[in-house]
Amino acid sequence: MYAAHPLPTAALHQRINDWYAWHGRDLPWRARDAGPWGVYLSEVMAQQTPLSRVEPVWREWLQRWPTPAALAAAAPGDAVRAWGRLGYPRRALRLHEAATIMVERHGGAVPDTSEELLALPGVGAYTAAAVACFAFGLPEVVVDTNVRRVLARLIEGSAQSSRATPSRAESEFAARAMPRERHTATVWNVAVMELGALVCVARGPRCGQCPVADLCAWNLAGRPAYDGPARRGQTWKGTDRQVRGELLRRLRDRHHALTLRELRDAGPQDVQVLRCLDSLVADGLVEPLTGGRFQLPS
DNA sequence: GAAGCGTGGGC
DNA sequence: TGCCCAAGCTT
Incomplete structure (x- = not known):
């Protein structure tokens, strides 16, 4: 996968980053004063959870527990209760554990390397890279479901949207697809995610608003439907x-x-x-x- | 690699 | 109405 496809050019990088400058949302954790702890909370809360539901809980948590030490001092059950209905409540528990580790091993601060972040409970490849990039400006390779979908369509021309963990090929291609210059790369990460969240959405993509529709392999191929193996839906009732x-x-x-x-x-x-x-x-x-x-x- | 893990909105 | 999907992680 991806091996035979061309890398994005500097012009393409520029178009998507420019689009983001105009159309990116002013999410609260993107504000300058959000801080690493605010970014960290937002990334964990956003795992498999729509941002519209994250925002009020994020504000509540940050006000109540403005630092890792504040959360670590609370009872884990308070974190679980304050998690409310965000879903996957183990995340609340892991946030509490991570806050404790930050206090014990990192001087009460969010660690600033992806390696140390990855060692925290509830932090995987995506979250480690996202926090390193968005909180600390490091040009890590951020690959979430949006990035995967955008690159699959734009570069490969496929409608695939597998739900599995990103393959090695996908991650390696995403790394090669990034701009070289550090600041451009950190903007690129959030810009591609945002493009996937607002325009290049899973169902009903708004190609008319896409800054790179004229370069998009999928669009140029007539937006073919997904034709891979059927994805298994999650059962729910009675589980x-x-x-x-x-x-x-x-x-x-x-x-x-x-x-x-x-x-x-x-x-x-x-x-x-x-x-x-x-x-x-x-x-x-x-x-x-x-x-x-x-x-x-x- | 697959399965399990919450919740609710949109089409 | 039911199904798909949402800034994934862990085992």
């Missing part, structure tokens, strides 16, 4: 996922420990509710108390 969500919702909404009797209606079958409760305890999202009661971790 452990749903029941875990219902259990946590109950524990978030009530500010005291709950009994099994109060939790059993989280799912249709007691055996499933118990299994999910066990898995939540194993994940550290729920704390069992004596007397068969449960609460968010203290």
Whole structure:
């Protein structure tokens, strides 16, 4: 994949970066005063979560816990509760763990290299690169779902939007596709993401507004439909996922420990509710108390 | 590499 | 209405 395709030229870099200068959103974590901690929080919250839902929670967290030390001093259950309905609540727990590590090993600061960032819980290749780039101005290779889709269409001419982890070929191509100059490269990272988020969207791309539509291999090929293997949709109704969500919702909404009797209606079958409760305890999202009661971790 | 992990909006 | 999708990570 990508091997036979030409790299973006400096002119193409310029067009996308210029488009971003005009059309990029003023997201709060893009403000100069957001700081590395603000950027870090935003990147974790945005994992698999629409930004419109992230923004209010991000403001709340930053006001309540303006530094890693402030979050580390809180109970993990407070983080889980303040996470609200963002989804994947293990992220809240990992943010709390990461804040603790920042205090213990990094002087209370967000580490400023992708290697150290990658070592934090809940931080993978994307988040490490994004924080290094957006918080510290390092020209890391940022590859998220938007970047993958834009490059696949623009360069390769394919409609593929696989949900798997980026392949080695994709990451290597993304690296070669970046501008060489450092500042241009850091803008490019956010600009391509933004293009994917606003124009080159998964369904119903707005090619009429795209600054590089005339160069886009996919557009020039007539925007062929995806023809790869079918992607497996996530099942939801009746899954452990749903029941875990219902259990946590109950524990978030009530500010005291709950009994099994109060939790059993989280799912249709007691055996499933118990299994999910066990898995939540194993994940550290729920704390069992004596007397068969449960609460968010203290 | 695949599967599991939340939640809700849009088409 | 149901399905797809959203700044992924971990096991």
